[in-house]
Amino acid sequence: MSVLTVFLAAHGPADGVRDVLTDLSAAGLVDPFLWIDEHDAMAGTAGVTATSVVGGESSTIALQNVLASTRVTRVRLCVLVPFIEGAQAVRVDSERAIADMLVANSGSAQLVRLRMILTRGGASVPESAVPALAGWHNLLIAPEDSNGPGMGHVSLEATTDAVVIGRNAAPVIAGIAGLWAHAQHAPFDDLHVVPGDAIRLVRSFYRRLETSGAEHDLREQVLDIGGPLPLPLDAGGSVVYVEDVPLATGRMAQNLWTKHRGMLVGSRVPKPVDEGSQAIGLWRALVMFFSFIGSALRNAPMAFYNRVSRGVSGAVAATVNSAVFGSDSSAYTIVVNGVGPDGRSVKWSEFSAASHQMMTALDPGTENRHHAASADLSRLWSDYAAGALTLADAGERSQGLPPVQVGANRAVIRIAGDIVPGKAQRFTDVPGIIAASTGVSGLDAHDVMAISDFRAQLRELEQDQVLGLEARRTVSAVDAWGQSIRRSYGFAFGQILAEGMHSTRTEISGLIMKLRAHTGFEDQSEGIRGRQRSLARWAQIITFLSIVIMGVAGYLTYRDVLKGWHCALIVVVAILVWFSSLFILFTRSQQELFQMINRQRRASGELEADQANIRTALRDLDRLTAAYRQHVSWSGALGAFLAEPLGKAPKRSGSARQINWGLPRSAAIGSARPEAVRIVEVAERLRSELFTVGWMTSPWDELARGAGDHLGALGLDVRQSPELLYAKQGWGSGSALDVWSAKLAAGEIELDGADVVWERALTELGGSKASLITELVSSVEVRDEGQSRIQTLDGFMAGVGVRGEFAESGFFDRTLLTDLASTSGRAAVRGGRADQARLGLGLIAVTTQFSEGLAREELQFGSEGKVAVDQYSYEIPVSPDSVALGGFSGAPSAAPVSDPFRAPSIDGMNF
Structure with a gap:
């Protein structure tokens, strides 16, 4: 943990914020945080008890113990100040005591002081509340709700319901405090504090685009090598499939x-x-x-x-x-x-x-x-593997072992089993009585000598009166199987x-x-x-x-x-x-x-x-x-690798925790719902970039370098020097190569080449192929109020995360501003920060906007607006002739009544 976020609040409306943040934590949307009730943070206490919220789970810990056992580079102290009628505010002494304790006990960590004012339009200020403190970021959360920056908004009505208050305020507070997971968005960490006790209006927007389902389908399409090997992309020409397989494999051998x-x-x-x-x-x-x-x-x-x-x-x-x-x-x-x-x-x-x-x-x-x-044949087996990979991806790896040429084009073998046969090509049609007599239950397609030995045993068993018939049938089956596997490179060598x-x-x-x-x-x-x-x-x-x-x-x-x-x-x-x-x-x-x-x-x-x-x-x-x-041994390893060079596609993970109700307009979570045809199109375009000539080098090298990790003490020297694997003794020796090959062929070692290639795919999608992501996530499903609706990507994002004009323009709700402040343009957005972060193919975007510093006199809460107007009202003198005139209606004149004059309220050009 490099950043520690600590909230300080009193019971009341802030409890709703805590509950909503806990729910967001349970959904994996916000990072861990600590919550301190003001009742437990009295000045002068020896220790401060806090509630730690991690993954939606709450536990009670001592704040000093956290600071003493964790290396922290920055601490954010967030004090919630409710400007809600009847709410209890945190005492200033408690705020300062906690701040001083964090400075004293957090070592060299930077302390960021944030005071966040919770209010609604028409709400009154509690007598105990202090609007602003010097040296703090005094932030007034605008009582409004909007889809995105620069768009219209809905003014939030006055309420004392903690749940309602927390529903709208908690996502904004998460953006201000830098709590959104994976977002790296903390707008006030490096922002200067406004001098004096000025208050800033602030609002924040959040978007999270989930693409786990679409990403799984795309990854499965891109990395599935279950059928023909992909035709790699060659910058100097096209690559074709080999038609005469025995000629290609025999010549390479x-x-x-x-x-x-x-x-x-x-x-x-x-x-x-x-x-x-x-x-x-x-x-x-x-x-x-x-x-x-x-x-x-x-x-x-x-x-x-x-x-x-x-x-x-x-x-x-x-x-x-x-x-x-x-x-x-x-x-x-x-x-x-x-x-x-x-x-x-x-x-x-x-x-x-x-x-x-x-x-x-x-x-x-x-x-x-x-x-x-023992003879050191490491160069031979390094070249043997190079030859097999060259037949698969047409890459030039070793002198004297050129790729197959078909005219002016390079060529690759279509089926992996025609290069080095794997487990799928193994001969297992051995009757039990024959297996018991010969000790052979199956044959590997690359083991020429074992096939020859088995046939010799069967020829001897043909003379047996009991086993003769089964032996002859097995010989016929072995011969028929042999015709299909003898064309491979592994068999040829x-x-x-x-x-x-x-x-x-x-x-x-x-x-x-x-x-x-x-x-x-x-x-x-x-x-x-x-x-x-x-x-x-x-x-x-x-x-x-x-x-x-x-x-x-x-x-x-x-x-x-x-x-x-x-x-x-x-x-x-x-x-x-x-x-x-x-x-x-x-x-x-x-x-x-x-x-x-x-x-x-x-x-x-x-x-x-x-x-x-x-x-x-x-x-x-x-x-x-x-x-x-x-x-x-090497054929067994290569056969297993070529059958699934990128490993098996990961199983589709269960549905992530989703929030179907409760988020305000400013925060939204959507899931990409691309059409199946679109996934296939994007996958094909991506494969043409990923599978270039020589693309198998990285997955194979990663597999060979990691061999020692699967062998325990036997693979100690291989872990230190992976090249020693090529010099190890082979089948039947019990060496590192023998054990590793057997585990690989048996499927006990999971191939992770897909991760290497998929990282390249994500790099491509984040760079030159970024347009493919737009095609893939053009339709976004959003759930709210228990209902599901489909939006376009632009409609869902609503400009959130876009820097420049979108992040630094617009106006805040004027409900809390005096008329003079409104006419002076003090409601304008004067600064903002927008950040985007990739999460696989998904996207997390946060935009936080704030105004310039406002003086306390420029803000009005509850009945303060009426009082302020009355200060500028005065009585119009009554004319002496008004009684005689009897009014315009001809009715008997009444006693003169003072009509207070109010300053005109400016609404655009209308008075």
Whole structure:
């Protein structure tokens, strides 16, 4: 409370003012105020008891306690002084005591002193009444009633009925004291006090135009997005609806994938270039041959094999293969085969944990392992939301995601469900027996993997004798439903992620099979080693036989059995046969060795690439799975938002308290009653201004920024930094994003985007579109005396609230003015203040007018007028001949009678 209004009055006519102000407070028309009875405000008392009136409810409080517990910047002390016959007036000592107490106890608050004189034409002034006090605004409430400033008026007759007095005076007093709610009208707060004890005539007018019903209907028409999304206004051209929806949504989804593919799919190590088999020269072949013979003769055939196959080994591949297939075969089964321990198809949600297990198995040593950090995909989901909103309102939000173009015009999707399906597109036609068997009671239209998993479960149930028929029916229903939802942007991007997961799993399977093939080289090497040992034995046998033959030939030559040249010939032949046999045996037998060596050399280069690629592929699968979880959550949130981007229209509030009887002409309350056709016309014109290109940005940003407010302790960091919401884990993680999305989809979070857009609408209506309000409230219903009548807006307002000539011109009722004051123009309005305040589409207008300061001698009350006239009367002398003349009628003359002369009463030009 920054302003405190305090009334001080005595019992009598002022009670009627208090009762009427209390009724106006109950109707919500006036602000809270305090009322002090003069009986409780005796000078010198320690405390002052006041009645607090708030919303029509009265309570007794201590005035000092209010001042001590409330920060107040201004206090208005309003003393009611009745100039009514028999009425008791507030004593001057009480007025001054209350004023001094307010100054002393209200701190630095400004005190505005107002004395309001209540009177009627012909009423007399009580002996105890003091008309004016110096230093106060002495205001005489004109005893008149009028529709508006500058219009004719009705003079109020004299009465002592407190209710009648209060009925006419209370609305004027509310205007003078600044009590009208929402009006910000206090004409005497900053107005100088007239010096001396001068009195001002004052009157006030009040109008309140209620538009709650019309505003509700208009808001419902403007903000209803239950049908097609509105065509936004584009300053550079027109916006049309998209006809080829799958083309528009698919292209937007592909653009999003192209822009962020590098965040989800890592780069692969290329395979080494196949240079083919290396050619071996004659000299190298001979060196290898004699090396083989030397090793064979030394009985060390493996030395030759090791020298030839040096640097080629499948040991690493064997380790990897053992880790993958031996340490954690369940993870391999889930990722590669897609089959769970029970033999059924696994769900996509198990891929992430399995890929983590396989990555751990590939890095068994603690020195190679590291903490797995979740990928920050916030930019992806920010752009995902931007793409959805762009399809809805054609706004440019992110580079690489342009709005749909149809020729030279931008285009938007007509139905929100074709962008990101919401709760209305959810599949719920699942028989109870199927739901019990599969654990699935419904499917979201954007959850591609869940749909695929459910269909796989149904295919397995088709073989069941009990469930087969229902499973086949459900498959048909899912397929028919799928045809209607696969055209959406949410489904299209989900399908891209699902295909990425599938292709990555296929790649991992192929790489693991290649690793298994690399391990097979160890088995091949063992066979070649055995053949090398066998070949060495044959070489030894052939060499031994050749030596024996040459030894026998030498012995026979020594015994002269053979001639020398025969021996030489045999030795030469034996050596040639030995060499030829070993060479032929070597070249034929080692062909497999060299082929294996060439293959293994090529495979050794591929092995390193495959090892790096399988780790990258597992990380990709993990990222894609996490991204898909986030896709489910963000699609759920966007689907709920797009279905009702501005929230649900508020329910029509109950009828406000209305005053059907009792208000004077100076105060009136009316309700706008526009025709339904007019509301539709105004709504369409307003929608064209409100729904511009990019209009969904503000409602969506407000919704995302307020996510933390609905999550309790879980959303603490999101409340501090709303952008963190885009980096949170998705479906099934229990994160802030997961919980917020689920609440939003379930309708537990009310969308308040309508308030943001409606504020813009009110701004438009208060500015460039002000003429629309005039069209909307052109007909006003006013209730009075229990009857209802329709008026035009101008007729209802009657110039109230209009500044300038309307507020500062006119004349007051002259009943209380002396003839001299009237002829001097003292009844003219010399000042005024007019204020208007918007209340939604409604209007509150107040105009208060006052005269210049009047001296007490210029006012007349009751019998004072007769006394004043008699002061100026005198007797006309009687002519001596009047008796003789006997009058003009010829009748006997009577005694002379004095005929007092009265000053002529001037009424315009008539005397």
